[in-house]
Amino acid sequence: xxxxxxxxxxxxxxxxxxxxxxxxxxxxxxxxxxxxxxxxxxxxxxxxxxxxxxxxxxxxxxxxxxxxxxxxxxxxxxxxxxxxxxxxxxxxxxxxxxxxxxxxxxxxxxxxxxxxxxxxxxxxxxxxxxxxxxxxxxxxxxxxxxxxxxxxxxxxxxxxxxxxxxxxxxxxxxxxxxxxxxxxxxxxxxxxxxxxxxxxxxxxxxxxxxxxxxxxxxxxxxxxxxxxxxxxxxxxxxxxxxxxxxxxxxxxxxxxxxxxxxxxxxxxxxxxxxxxxxxxxxxxxxxxxxxxxxxxxxxxxxxxxxxxxxxxxxxxxxxxxxxxxxxxxxxxxxxxxxxxxxxxxxxxxxxxxx
Ligand SMILES: [Zn+2]
Numbered sequence: 210x211x212x213x214x215x216x217x218x219x220x221x222x223x224x225x226x227x228x229x230x231x232x233x234x235x236x237x238x239x240x241x242x243x244x245x246x247x248x249x250x251x252x253x254x255x256x257x258x259x260x261x262x263x264x265x266x267x268x269x270x271x272x273x274x275x276x277x278x279x280x281x282x283x284x285x286x287x288x289x290x291x292x293x294x295x296x297x298x299x300x301x302x303x304x305x306x307x308x309x310x311x312x313x314x315x316x317x318x319x320x321x322x323x324x325x326x327x328x329x330x331x332x333x334x335x336x337x338x339x340x341x342x343x344x345x346x347x348x349x350x351x352x353x354x355x356x357x358x359x360x361x362x363x364x365x366x367x368x369x370x371x372x373x374x375x376x377x378x379x380x381x382x383x384x385x386x387x388x389x390x391x392x393x394x395x396x397x398x399x400x401x402x403x404x405x406x407x408x409x410x411x412x413x414x415x416x417x418x419x420x421x422x423x424x425x426x427x428x429x430x431x432x433x434x435x436x437x438x439x440x441x442x443x444x445x446x447x448x449x450x451x452x453x454x455x456x457x458x459x460x461x462x463x464x465x466x467x468x469x470x471x472x473x474x475x476x477x478x479x480x481x482x483x484x485x486x487x488x489x490x491x492x493x494x495x496x497x498x499x500x501x502x503x504x505x506x507x508x509x510x511x512x513x514x515x516x517x518x519x520x521x522x523x524x525x526x527x528x529x530x531x532x533x534x535x536x537x538x539x540x541x542x543x544x545x546x547x548x549x550x551x552x553x554x555x556x557x558x559x560x561x562x563x
Pocket of ligand 1 (some may be wrong): 214285
């Protein structure tokens with residue numbers, strides 16, 4: 210899903226010569242063409258292909274209705290002092306700096322052009338800092354994928370398009386708020402910066418930006434597909450060979466009640482346990498969240514994320530069945546293996562269990 214920001218009566222930010230709505234539409238159409246021409250099995254959908262006004266919530270709705278796998282919102286930036294330049298890519302979350310909040314405020318303020326924005330966005334006031342606290346509470350299950358695509362984009366901007374890399378960031382963007390898939394908002398450069406405006410106006414500059422995002426998309430697609438292919442591979446081996454991953458050879462004996470307690474503990478500590486990871490977030494889920502009661506959620510703190518898993522199976526086959534039952538509620542859930550409190554590579558776990 211490619212979302213060219215702004216449009217129609219909403220011109221977005223303005224440089225000396227250009228309007229954001231025109232530049233980001235050109236880049237979006239170029240990006241879509243790159244993908245269609247080179248990866249024909251990908252369906253490209255646009256929120257807009259012409260100069261029309263579109264409320265922010267409708268953009269997310271179009272993506273959700275079409276079951277998009279990735280939402281790419283394309284924008285251009287402005288800095289009142291005219292000094293700042295470079296590109297940055299955002300995933301939805303709570304801002305860590307004032308600068309990140311300012312970008313979100315600017316992009317969100319376009320809802321003031323929508324009729325009845327107070328009802329649509331549940332009283333959200335784009336200019337009030339308090340309003341942004343809700344983004345802390347949004348549990349963004351797609352955060353990891355969104356940040357991974359965002360870093361592919363910034364790598365390409367920096368290395369291939371020679372743009373200044375302002376980094377991967379998080380802030381509360383309403384356009385990403387209701388999307389149910391990995392989603393990013395890309396600030397392709399500053400129209401307030403003379404050279405950068407010239408670059409973004411030029412056909413060649415737009416082409417560099419679009420092809421950088423296209424290459425990042427290709428990398429992301431490969432990464433996502435190799436992960437799920439791996440999953441499929443094991444499932445197939447399960448049923449076709451019948452000896453490598455069968456229930457018998459593949460299962461740890463679950464400790465029974467008859468075992469002495471100390472033995473149970475020893476075995477449990479050393480055992481590989483399979484779980485289903487359902488959420489990852491950059492801040493912890495509060496303990497009073499109903500998910501805890503409903504699912505017996507387990508928190509796993511890693512270097513950059515709080516990961517949340519449910520289920521506890523000693524057999525890969527069983528966790529696979531269990532994960533299918535969760536697909537409606539957690540469409541992006543995936544299987545992880547744990548030893549003690551640590552997540553271990555799935556491949557390693559499957560070898561151990563075998
Ligand atoms: Zn914008």
